[in-house]
Amino acid sequence: MSPQMIDRLWQAGLDTLVMVGASAGIAVLGGLPLALFLVTSGPGGIFPAPRTNRMVGTLVNGFRAVPFIVLLVALIPFTRLVTGTTIGVWAAIVPLAVSATPFFARIAEVSLREVDAGLVEAAQSIGCRRRHILIHVLLPEALPGIVGGFTITVVSMIGASAMAGAVGAGGLGDVAIRYGYQRFDTTVMAAVIAILVAIVCLVQLVGDTVVRRLTAR
Amino acid sequence: MAEVTGSLAFERLRDPGGRIATGARVVPVARATTAPRTAGSVRFEAVSKSYRTVTGTVRALEAIELTIPAGAIFGIIGRSGAGKSSLLRTINRLEEPSSGRVLVDGEAVGTLDADGLVALRRRIGMIFQHFNLLSAKTVRQNVALPLAVAGVAKAEIGPRVDEVLRLVGLEDKADVYPSRLSGGQKQRVGIARALVTRPEILLCDEATSALDPETTLSILELLRDINRRLGITVVLITHEMSVIREVCSDVVVLERGRVAETGPVWRVFGRPTHSATRALLEPLTRALPEDLAARLQPHRTPGAALVLRITCAGEAPDLAALGAAAPSVRLIQAGLDRLQGRAVGRMIVAVADPDPEVEARLRALGAEIERIGYVAADD
Numbered sequence A: 001m002s003p004q005m006i007d008r009l010w011q012a013g014l015d016t017l018v019m020v021g022a023s024a025g026i027a028v029l030g031g032l033p034l035a036l037f038l039v040t041s042g043p044g045g046i047f048p049a050p051r052t053n054r055m056v057g058t059l060v061n062g063f064r065a066v067p068f069i070v071l072l073v074a075l076i077p078f079t080r081l082v083t084g085t086t087i088g089v090w091a092a093i094v095p096l097a098v099s100a101t102p103f104f105a106r107i108a109e110v111s112l113r114e115v116d117a118g119l120v121e122a123a124q125s126i127g128c129r130r131r132h133i134l135i136h137v138l139l140p141e142a143l144p145g146i147v148g149g150f151t152i153t154v155v156s157m158i159g160a161s162a163m164a165g166a167v168g169a170g171g172l173g174d175v176a177i178r179y180g181y182q183r184f185d186t187t188v189m190a191a192v193i194a195i196l197v198a199i200v201c202l203v204q205l206v207g208d209t210v211v212r213r214l215t216a217r
Numbered sequence B: 001m002a003e004v005t006g007s008l009a010f011e012r013l014r015d016p017g018g019r020i021a022t023g024a025r026v027v028p029v030a031r032a033t034t035a036p037r038t039a040g041s042v043r044f045e046a047v048s049k050s051y052r053t054v055t056g057t058v059r060a061l062e063a064i065e066l067t068i069p070a071g072a073i074f075g076i077i078g079r080s081g082a083g084k085s086s087l088l089r090t091i092n093r094l095e096e097p098s099s100g101r102v103l104v105d106g107e108a109v110g111t112l113d114a115d116g117l118v119a120l121r122r123r124i125g126m127i128f129q130h131f132n133l134l135s136a137k138t139v140r141q142n143v144a145l146p147l148a149v150a151g152v153a154k155a156e157i158g159p160r161v162d163e164v165l166r167l168v169g170l171e172d173k174a175d176v177y178p179s180r181l182s183g184g185q186k187q188r189v190g191i192a193r194a195l196v197t198r199p200e201i202l203l204c205d206e207a208t209s210a211l212d213p214e215t216t217l218s219i220l221e222l223l224r225d226i227n228r229r230l231g232i233t234v235v236l237i238t239h240e241m242s243v244i245r246e247v248c249s250d251v252v253v254l255e256r257g258r259v260a261e262t263g264p265v266w267r268v269f270g271r272p273t274h275s276a277t278r279a280l281l282e283p284l285t286r287a288l289p290e291d292l293a294a295r296l297q298p299h300r301t302p303g304a305a306l307v308l309r310i311t312c313a314g315e316a317p318d319l320a321a322l323g324a325a326a327p328s329v330r331l332i333q334a335g336l337d338r339l340q341g342r343a344v345g346r347m348i349v350a351v352a353d354p355d356p357e358v359e360a361r362l363r364a365l366g367a368e369i370e371r372i373g374y375v376a377a378d379d
């Protein structure tokens, strides 16, 4: 492989990390409150609002139903509005974040739902207000599951970011398609795959370690 | 005994067996008086509760009228599904009655706003069958939570947490996570968490049902200690009649959401008037001796002895008077116990050659007599 190619791969790897990192950050900031809302606003929840709950739930399902590649294209006007462009790393972050947020919200919702209702009741019985229940009961008790779900989200976003490369977002997917696929450069293809595998393994390892730390109590 | 003003001081005690018993040696000034406590009473007025489910409406409580006096250890018993938990949970409004009112110290809990409800719940501790401790927090953090959310200053939280942990005998476990504790230790943490706000009432929903008999005894001992030393009203649900017998002063029997009977334990257990109570007490009642049961006949035959059951609730029968009223009386079986300073139990006696007046004479002594049947004399 030429030094330019190594340089190109290095740059593409960084682009991928920026895309995934930024959109994962947005997914947590948006998805966690969304998950908390979905869990607590249902019937019998601590902030009951069944109608809004149903509406938000449907919206989330809508975004979840659209395949990423379609979302990528469908969101182009919105992306231009937000970032002023439709190509490059920053333009790819918009559809990535929009697709990852509801995904992560649903995964986090499952973990939050698994928190024993008895714990919420115990918290109420000792004079906790609803915000205390969010802070002291729901989030900490669901944290291992939420972290595990975040790992899954990041890994699936690494895959999605490669697809974003196909529409000019840059990153490892872009390199793989332009050199590996269109120019039949098998070495580049293999290198991209190796790098992606390495990143995914690292993310999974870190996620698993954090979960283990949190549950070994 | 030195008096410590301002706060509770707990001191560790050791019983002769070497096991650790803990308790407050010194009560706060406000509670050191001998006057009857006024804080910690609960009154139910026509409380009904129904749940709407997909299959229809379940009427869990119907027109409950009941008073729990301050300072009592009040037992709630009844079959599964009788409405015990529903009733208990209306006290701190974890459950809202469909109609009627619940008064705590004369204050209607149903009309409280959010702040009032939080304040009320800080006056009422609760412990649960499955402990319900936060797994992500240490013992100390679990116990500190009620104070932390109440905005108590950090400097004050530490000593108060230490104090209640000492009371329940867990000061050496303060920094471990609940998953490292045994069931009995978890329930002690639950009790510490419930007591740290210095409540007037402690609610216990099957608090010992998940524990082995020995641990159950030690937790009951602790509850009794808390009641006696701190004067906290304890309301407890249990399906173990021995628990009621062991620790309770008063009891209510619920049957299908209604009060079947209520009163001091010695009276309800000594002379149950409702079939639901009798059914619950069945495991504690001894059956008729087998040989006697086999020979029992409903009608009198020449030479047969009359078999009577004498029920005691309050005072033990005067044996001399018994003998005078029924000259040839023989004791067949007896189980007499003292509950709360009263004689409670039943005796089975056989009266040989009974004359027609014998039962009336025995009743005249004030004994509660029930005719079981006749047995022919031994061959």
Ligand SMILES: Nc1ncnc2c1ncn2[C@@H]1O[C@H](COP(=O)(O)OP(=O)(O)O)[C@@H](O)[C@H]1O
Pocket: B051, B052, B053, B058, B059, B060, B078, B079, B080, B081, B082, B083, B084, B085, B086, B087
């Ligand atoms: N949240 C609920 N929703 C529907 N039905 C309930 C609910 N809680 C209790 N019930 C019903 O109310 C009745 C009384 O329940 P409960 O108070 O838990 O009885 P107990 O504690 O004596 O076993 C039962 O028939 C039970 O099925």
Ligand SMILES: [Mg+2]
Pocket: B084, B085, B086
């Ligand atoms: Mg129950």
